[in-house]
Amino acid sequence: MTVTFPKGFRSAGIAVGLKSTGKPDLALVVNDGPARAAAVVFTSNRAQANPILWSRKVAQNGPARAVVLNSGGANCFTGDFGYETTRLTAEAVATALGSDPNGDASDSAADDILVCSTGLIGTGDQSFRDKIVGNIPQLVQALAADDTTAPAAILTTDSVEKTASHEGDGWRIGAMAKGAGMLAPGLATMLVVITTDAHIDNEVADRALRGATGGSFDRLDSDGCMSTNDQVTLLASGASGVTPDEEEFAAALAAVCDSLAAQLQADAEGASHDIDIEVMGAASVADAVEVGRSVARNNLFKAAIFGNDPNWGRVLAAIGTTEAAFDPYQVDVSFNGVRLCHAGGPDRPVDECDLTPRKTHVLIELYAGEHTATVRTNDLTHDYVHENSAYSS
Incomplete structure (x- = not known):
């Protein structure tokens, strides 16, 4: 069970040619509400990829509607062209969602779209941009409430998909992650998307996420190398109509993050222990x-x-x-x-x-x-x- 385990979410993962293997490399997770909330934790590395610079601004605007993620290229240290690629990606997602017959088209805007990238630093040309931006409509068309394709699309050197879930009393949490190398605190190299249909506000989401990451991902120190692209995103849809006790929700979220951290550790590059x-x-x-x-x-x-x-x-x-x-x-x-x-x-x-x-x-x-x-x-x-x-x- 992954990010569509809770109600109110759709996701998709497709192959657009960013990876030479032909495997899925572009993913999207959409929060269809009805009561959206969000929290995001970013890398503490001073060297930050263009998607991090963009997503920091999005996170300050209010609860994001969606997060789009690519593997096969970090889009880091790629200059103004790379930042423009990130902006165009967000705009393409917002436009495609705006005409999505299966979603809420009332509030689609680029500054509601978080962007994540993972892969090699220092690469990103017109072909990279075209493969992402040009395939966003296809990605939106592939969105489904029972999707299982998104976790594979965010992997790089990972050997397995990493997912976790929790079922509370009338509410749920679902999650997916990638990470196998550059595993060190702040946050440990990863892209993580966590979803919940609990009815919570932004403040509860932020407190719970920071507590959960502090006790899990921040204590994963596989090789002492910190990434430029780390991002952990929590999206809440409120679709269950249930507001759990904050302490209960925080404990459940911490358990989900701990499970993902253990999976990242177990898949660390080249490790035998x-x-x-x-x-x-x-x-x-x-x-x-x-x-x-x-x-x-x-x-x-x-x-x-x-x-x-x-x-x-x-x-x-x-x-x-x-x-x-x-x-x-x-x-x-x-x-x-x-x-x-x-x-x-x-x-x-x-x-x-x-x-x-x-x-x-x-x-x-x-x-x-x-x-x-x-x-x-x-x-x-x-x-x-x-x-x-x-x-x-």
Whole structure:
């Protein structure tokens, strides 16, 4: 189940030739209301793609009606031509929706259309523009309330589609995502569209989305590289007529985002281990995240996991670079349930620890407080280096 699982939404995904594979590469998600609300979270990278620059303005105007997404080109660092391509894309969607017999034509405008792109940075010519803009009418014609084609159209190096859903008491959430490389906070490289038919306002949507992304996507730190194109969009249609308790809705949204983050981690480029770094006993949540992230970004640790080597000394060396409050000589470290380090010294023999399973759990106990956080990462492999050494070729 994907973005059309909730009521009030239609979507479509088609192939327009942006990808050399001939696979779908242009998608559209439309919110048909009747009571639209929206929230958007963008990359914190200062280098931002043209769709991000455009969508930031759209998000300030009020709840967006639709989001159009392409794979096969990031449209980033493509100058005025690239920004104009984004604007023309939004205008084409607004025009096509304005004459859509199956939708509400009363308020179609370019500044109601969010735009997302993903792919190679620094590319985007007239052919790229024509393939997108010229095929928008076909894309709108393909819109359906039972669509399952959109998730495939946003993939780049992903090997699988990524979707999640939640069913509440009379209301629903549906979601789709892409992401396999450049996975680091702010938000972790991804395009995510989340839909709900809950009757909520923009303020509730924004609070819930920021809380959900902060505890999920912002704690996915696969390779320490931050994208220029990250965008997570939440669209609410109000079509269920049900207004859930805000806390209940926020928890459901957080669970959906957490599921997507786990799927992104599992599909990370070239990875052979999915590593959950759980930090317990921190003086604050911020300290727990900082400690977990220091390990997630440590290439020596990541290489050791690739080699199935439970080198706990690299964990202590990594966390010692942080400003978190703890005594490194009181720390315990466990790998896959085996405590290898106790109070800053050796504990169980390392040969008791099996790191051959793909799923890997590292537990760091700081004994400095009562807070906890988990940061997701992956190992550093030959396949990751190979795939990214030839990405643009």
